[in-house]
Amino acid sequence: MKLQLAMDMATLDKALGLARLVAEYVDIIELGSPLIKNEGMAAISAIKASYPDKTVCADMKTAHAGELEAELAFGAGADLVTVLGAADDDTIMGAVVSARRHGKGVVADMIAVPDRVARARDVVRMGVEFCEIHAAFDERSRRGYSVQALIEAGRRSEVPFSVSGGVTVNDVRDVQTSGALIAVVGAAIYGAADPRAAARGLRAAIEPPESSWLVEVPAARKGLPHGVPRGAGPGKAADVRVLARGASR
């Protein structure tokens, strides 16, 4: 399972400062929507230039004009872009068209989707690489909320998925056991007294890739350092191509 750092701050300076501390412990660096909206596509280019070997995810949360927005982000250096699972099919498929043009990938952010399981299956059929099972602050502040609800939704969807929404060092292993491709961690890293130690701890809590269901990419795909799923992992059905393409720039 991969570890994704969600950079939820709004300024590039702060994001670069955080990345400097913790990048070595994460596989995927995500620029949050506020950062993108505040700084523009230049923020993606700056992060990718600093971390060319990391998979860079632009959390565009595209709701319309899928192809245009994906083109902007891929053009700036993103390896993954998010679209809203709640968006119209046309918007999602537009982003997929752009991803295929660039040899990159689209992630469906399932925030605010009422029936995550059904919609996750829909959007994977449209060509997204995986679904981010994502709880908004809203849902997370409700009594009885736990990351388990997201894990369950991901598992039941039977599509490749990541989990985002308050994941900490205490539940990252549960996320992995569920068969998630990726654990997305934000506040548990950047909100920690020592973000570097927090990231190191999360990494240590994740079972090493060699003993999990992820396999390394063949030598023929050199320069693409990320693992690809064997396709037989727990709860997985599809071949998830993008993680092998993540750092292809």
Place this chain on the structure above:
Amino acid sequence: MKLQLAMDMATLDKALGLARLVAEYVDIIELGSPLIKNEGMAAISAIKASYPDKTVCADMKTAHAGELEAELAFGAGADLVTVLGAADDDTIMGAVVSARRHGKGVVADMIAVPDRVARARDVVRMGVEFCEIHAAFDERSRRGYSVQALIEAGRRSEVPFSVSGGVTVNDVRDVQTSGALIAVVGAAIYGAADPRAAARGLRAAIEPPESSWLVEVPAARKGLPHGVPRGAGPGKAADVRVLARGASR
């Protein structure tokens, strides 16, 4: 009824070029999501600096972190920000908190909301100024689509609304008759052979404010050039505060 220019291009240069041609004919200048994501908040500041007397709408299409994203946009000079009507209640109410702090307004973009009428009533109760009844390209390309469907949804919602989704000079008057606060026009202006003539034509097609249900703001609110609804217009129930505050910076 007011006329809103939707600037759907991705670069500030092109947006400023368009605004230069047509600003005099429109009341509200909207920076589209691709422009915001491409150029960042600096684009809002640049447009507002060039057009301090126009209401500037930042089409943030916020799906999460409502207060943070609204703060960024209002801080940069936006008079209105959009949130997704499909977003969680918490996200919408966060943006409203920010708007109240700044004396500005939140618009709910109803794109990809399955039941527009019911959700429109919900979000207005949460404090949004009005709902943008908005059809995605997806919906617009379906057989039988017309702006009439949006007009109908707006009218049935019985909340203040704008209409966006392929409005042209041929139907802008129908939009006005429906009681819409605002007609949002994009491609029918920027895609025209002569955008200036197109904007002038749209303006001419709209019944003059003095003969409509809009009244001018009292002299006491000088410096706020926009009209406020009398509250008794067709299909209107609420007092729509923001249009009087649009150019308060």
